[in-house]
Amino acid sequence: MNTARIAVLFGSVTFLAAIGTVVGVFDLGLTSETIVFVGLVAFGIGLVGLSRAHGDHHHAGTPDPEQRTEVPVPGRSLTDAVDAFRGMKSSVVVDSNRLTAKIRTAAIVALTRFEGLSDEEAVRRVEDGTWTDDRTAAAFLSESEELPSRSIRRRLAAVVNRSDETRYQTGIRHAVAAVVAVSTEPFADEGDGSGDESDRSAAEFSRPIDDRNRSSLSTYGRSSVSHARSRSNRRTTTDPVEDVTARRPRPTGHWSGVGAIALLAVGIGAIAESPAVVLAGVVGVGYAGFAHATEPPALDISLERTVSDDDPEPGDDLEVTLTITNESGAFVPDLRLVDGVPPGMAVTEGTSRLGTALRPGESVTLEYAVTARRGSHAFDPALVLTRDLSRSTEREQFVGAETTVVCEPSMRPLASAVPLRDATAAYAGRIRTAEGGSGTTIHSVREYRKSDPLNRIDWNRRAKTGDLATLEFHEERAARVVVLVDARLAAYCAPRPDAAHAVDRSVDAAGRIGASLLATGEAVGLAAIGPVSRDATGRSSGDPCWLAPGSGRHHEVQFRESLATHPQFATLPPDGNCHWRRQLRTIRRQLSGDSQVVFLTPLCDNASVEIARQLEAHGHPVTVVSPDPTADRTAGQQLSRVAHRVRAIDLQRAGIPVVDWPDEESLDTVFARHAGGRR
């Protein structure tokens, strides 16, 4: 503190002396030796400063709130994909952690499911290598077979193409392609598509699996951010912000090095007695002084956000207008703002970022458009970075302006009938049952019993033969359906990281199924299995969704509201897993005996199969509708697709109908096809 004052004092005195020398009031006897000495000192200080200042630029990184939160693609890594096969085997257990053993398990599972082999037969075929035509794959998974030696032509080709693939990698690639071929053969029309597939997986296999993350790391390393914030972050902050949360200013190092260079120049100029170079140094010193002179103003801004439609339909474009007002009495020379677009929505037009300068009391507006997606979306606080006029310090603030957009699912009734099981409640409806009784479709003719109503007696037969007989019609009853949505963490996956994930599709499907069933007079309920709270800490933030089967307009509104706002159906992936067994037990207890379940699940893990089986075993007929989230771009993704198919087959073998819903098709088409297949 004292040294600072002394420095300022001496500085002022020296300044006066310099002015005096310039004006010629007194003649300072500075010899050239003194000047050279001062020059050398300046040169030395400059060098030291320069070595310290190198690469010292910092600026705060910004997240990417304008994009939707990304969800994983099933089979992100090959290990994950083959691990999924582990729980699917019935008797043969090859319990090893080696990738080869796991792929062998996958091959056995695929053979038993798709070729209809017994376990022993499948093991034998994998062992003697007769399960596939691909010799490399056969030898790779077998312990007795030898790998075919590569032909000279192949080796040359490998050298020419500079493929750095080892024999192990080649083996894995071929084995995975062969497993995929086993699973596609019964369905594939194009005959042997394995060659084509192996080429494709080859292209992707050599690529690191997590290349996306890696590239984001490398680009983030450039702007040396002091606090970790990953590039793929889709939110400005997850902390609640009431008004303004400011962090303390940080130096940006924007001018670092300029003082050192200036001193170097002055040193060189003094030694060489070149006034031009000394003056160049003086200019640099001026900038260095500027860097130290100003401070970032204390920010006092207010945000006001308006959204063109508070209650939009999914897919609508929403205009967002953000007004930023400088409430303080000071000029804000440098303000950078990133609006906290909700993680479930994506900016489609304009940008949600603004860089501006604000005079006292002035306000600017920022306009952009987002596409509404289903769910309840709350805007995050805006990230505001301010710098002082010289850009040498930066302050980070979060400014809250609460806006919430609730977008309810459309609930358009389906064009085709919802596939339901033959389980109905005791009251009249439109589902034709196998039982005889009153109705509209002839079921059978039986002997007359005393209490039969007159209008069901077959009078034609009575006129012809004199016997009394009674017509039986198919009873028409109502179904009691509970739509169950799988919203566990594992269900948040999609064929592409930014595509609509399986939970989004499930919830949309739940809305449409509910609407069509309610329209035909069935009693429809709603339930979900999945984490209730989005943050890892808040445990008791609510109950899992349960809406008992019912019908009527009021019930439909409740159904729709639950789908839109219940936290279990949030479009944002949860942070952690949940106790699905406990939730399933609760749901089972609440289900009445005659209810059937439409279970919407991507079948991404074995737990989803387990849920369907348990419900079926407890006497609730289950129909599984499975939005398929798998892709086929890499070997791991192809194996995940095989695992998905295996799960569907396992369920079908257990008597549970599975409606597979590919990503590119509409639910109407899928249901129509399913109904056609059943007939």
Place this chain on the structure above:
Amino acid sequence: MTEDGDGGDLGEGVTRKPTVLLCIAAAVAASVSVLSTAIGPSSAVTFGAVGAVIFAAGLVRSRQSALDAGALAIFAGIVIGGLEQTAVEPTVVGTIAVVVAWDLGHSAVALGDQLGREAQTRRLETVHVVSSLLIGLFAGTVGYAVYVAGGSQPVAAAVLLLLAAILLIVGLGRRRGRSAVESRSSLSRNR
């Protein structure tokens, strides 16, 4: 396009490239500084040209180290030119231009990385350009005035001025550090 073409291949992401206006201003300033070396010896011109190329590459690829290196090379050219000639004006103008170019280049990269090229940043950029130029012109004018008025002892006067400036910066810098601490404590008090 560039090897670190971040965001570009993600499609809808933010194009984290240097902002346009600051880039143009930085390029113009860099050209002025290179022009100022042109009247000097050929070695100065070489330094200036090489520096300009590195600087431009840094702007295109948003590499801050390239900006540093390029600006340093141009400045080296200016210093070499300044040692060889008697007129101080080209050196002063060149120095201002190169510091402005370096400043705006870094601002462009940082702003582009934080807000992206698409964001509306015009007002912010204008304030940057104007403030950077004004400071340079002020410092240059003061130095030049001292030089002109100094008469017999320009270098001695300049050295004295410099000492004064350093002492003042040290003193003010200390005060600034202290006031930052104070503002931090006042912030925590507010909470």
